[in-house]
Amino acid sequence: MKRTILLTGKTGQLGSELLLLLPELGEVVVSERQELDLLNPQSIQRAVREIRPELIINAAAHTAVDAAETREAEARAINADAPGILAEEAKKIGAAVVHYSTDYVFDGSKTTPYDEMDSTAPINVYGKTKLAGEQAIRNSGVPHLIFRTAWVYSTRGRNFLRTILRLATEREELRVVRDQFGAPTWSRDIAGATAKILGQLMSQDSPAASLISPVSATYHLTAAGETTWYEFARAILDEATQISPGVPWFAEATQARPLITKRVIPITTAEYPLPAPRPYHSVLSNSRLIQRFGIRLPDWRSQLRHVFEVERTARVTGPHT
Ligand SMILES: NC(=O)c1ccc[n+]([C@@H]2O[C@H](COP(=O)([O-])OP(=O)(O)OC[C@H]3O[C@@H](n4cnc5c(N)ncnc54)[C@H](OP(=O)(O)O)[C@@H]3O)[C@@H](O)[C@H]2O)c1
Numbered sequence: 001m002k003r004t005i006l007l008t009g010k011t012g013q014l015g016s017e018l019l020l021l022l023p024e025l026g027e028v029v030v031s032e033r034q035e036l037d038l039l040n041p042q043s044i045q046r047a048v049r050e051i052r053p054e055l056i057i058n059a060a061a062h063t064a065v066d067a068a069e070t071r072e073a074e075a076r077a078i079n080a081d082a083p084g085i086l087a088e089e090a091k092k093i094g095a096a097v098v099h100y101s102t103d104y105v106f107d108g109s110k111t112t113p114y115d116e117m118d119s120t121a122p123i124n125v126y127g128k129t130k131l132a133g134e135q136a137i138r139n140s141g142v143p144h145l146i147f148r149t150a151w152v153y154s155t156r157g158r159n160f161l162r163t164i165l166r167l168a169t170e171r172e173e174l175r176v177v178r179d180q181f182g183a184p185t186w187s188r189d190i191a192g193a194t195a196k197i198l199g200q201l202m203s204q205d206s207p208a209a210s211l212i213s214p215v216s217a218t219y220h221l222t223a224a225g226e227t228t229w230y231e232f233a234r235a236i237l238d239e240a241t242q243i244s245p246g247v248p249w250f251a252e253a254t255q256a257r258p259l260i261t262k263r264v265i266p267i268t269t270a271e272y273p274l275p276a277p278r279p280y281h282s283v284l285s286n287s288r289l290i291q292r293f294g295i296r297l298p299d300w301r302s303q304l305r306h307v308f309e310v311e312r313t314a315r316v317t318g319p320h321t
Contacts, residue, residue: 009060017191038082079129084136103150108279178230178266220284
């Protein structure tokens, strides 16, 4: 039985990785923005009704955390309303939903890793809208897997890894926040874990919804360990000194300019004010994921090393761009 999977967000850090792995599980349908615009409820309904997928994987989101503070309506439409509509439509046709959320649903006041039973209390618009999206999916009653992840990066797209590499070509000194704790997580490993979980669940010849229903829940899915943005920046620069500058993605990220940063200075959040407040400690416990699916992501530091190693030969063009 060939399953039809509708994937949103195919151009994003995560969606582009899912696009490479999901064909193992079924026929992947990706819609262009003009056909499925998450800002347009009718286009969502029309796409789901026409495609009639067995599984909807929503990797799309409004991820610009600071911009969301002043563009709340747009963030809410994409992060809160659209997942609800996808879920309602999925429910009507007997499909299941896989969705991604964020560590920013927590306020960061806990000093040990958050588990899925901990109370949510987002402190910025992005986190509030993402939490509302989760709740809309849960309230719909559709069989679902919601994966909360964190500090997502990739060698493509807009993310901290690439920002640090660019800044390192421009500034001798970088000032980076050292009082926020989290787990930087490579988008390819999130996609890999998703595909493995779905592969486990959908190995039987039954509808995806009936296979996902028994494990329908929210799961934390991040790299193991924890760090700060400051330590993450230093680790990126350590790896960067060991990579050949001609590696295509690296040359593109640095615009083939030399790295000139000599010092990374730790600063406090108060010294680097941004429009959106961030949680201080948003480390997520992955225990539920490990227990239920036997899947454990590597430690963030070894994952970063691995990214620099495996991406040595990656082309710049391709499904990510
Ligand atoms: N990035 C992080 O640090 C982070 C942290 C925690 C959780 N997450 C969650 O992880 C998931 C994946 O994030 P990501 O970093 O891969 O995101 P991303 O790289 O910013 O990609 C977002 C995707 O959403 C699509 N999109 C945006 N608005 C849309 C609309 N109106 N209609 C249809 N598609 C739209 C974008 O399409 P275009 O290219 O056409 O704009 C893009 O493909 C999201 O649920 C996010 O909330 C991310």
